Amino acid sequence: MTTSVSEKVYRRGPFPVKFRCLEVLRVTPITPHVVRITLGGEDIQGFHSEGADDHVKVLFPEAGKQRPVIPTMGPTGPVLQPGEKKPDSRDYTPRRFDPVAGELDLDFVLHGSGPASSWAAQAKPGDMLGVGGPRGSLFVSNDFDWYLLAGDETAIPAIARRLEELPEGARAIVFIEVADASEEQKFSTRANMTLKWLHRDGAEAGSTDLLNQSIRTLDFPPGDYFAWVSGESLAMRPIRDYLLNERGTNKSWVRVTGYWKRGHADHVHDSKN
Incomplete structure (x- = not known):
């Protein structure tokens, strides 16, 4: 189906x-x-x-x-x-x-x-x-004008796979939050990638506003874009609100998912878009 x-x-x-x-x-x-x-x-x-x-x-x-x-x-x-x-x-x-x-x-x-x-x-x-599983797959066109990919450590596998599949000439803006510089990884991509690592530097995972602030202060390029952001569930809420309600991003082109939740051992992925 x-x-x-x-x-x-x-x-x-x-x-x-x-x-x-x-x-x-x-x-x-x-x-x-x-x-x-x-x-x-x-x-x-x-x-x-x-x-x-x-x-x-x-x-x-x-x-x-x-x-x-x-x-x-x-x-x-x-x-x-x-x-x-x-x-x-x-x-x-x-x-x-x-x-x-x-x-x-x-x-x-x-x-x-x-x-x-x-x-x-x-x-x-x-x-x-x-x-x-998997129970289903989300397919995203490779012809968006640009892609916004962001998340914490739990989002890296999905971000890395997306970067690997993007064609030459595609544009990707990437924000990834990790504990410190030792947790940075290398990615393979043919896309034109702008990558910024965000370091918690001792703060507890899921307790910072680093991803939200990075996305809010981004000078969004012109054109159609697909936004994919994942991380701690509560930290995703202001990001989802900003993209959908403040920026008015096409709802079909936004996926903001809570991959995990502080204090909950077996949180089920949540996405309201």
């Missing part, structure tokens, strides 16, 4: 969801607090991720166990077998999917003792992880 939002931006889905049990192939440190886990194995057959900001449901094993509980999909959602405990889960954006090699990359921010961070900090080849 395809639901059109506009000629330039539209969503495809929902797709049938299958939960897969995938094997850790490689563990690659990206920054002091970001690690890339490369997954594969026979169960990856049939997986697909076509949109830059796709997200999958990741299922973690119980402490001391190698394999997670993998539910099946019933008519009303995931189904567990009698005696099985619902696994801890989080939403993640696939950083890279290579269908030829059968490899899926997920980037984990190491930020404490939660199930995702704790698992990723100790992951090694041969460990197993559950992955379900």
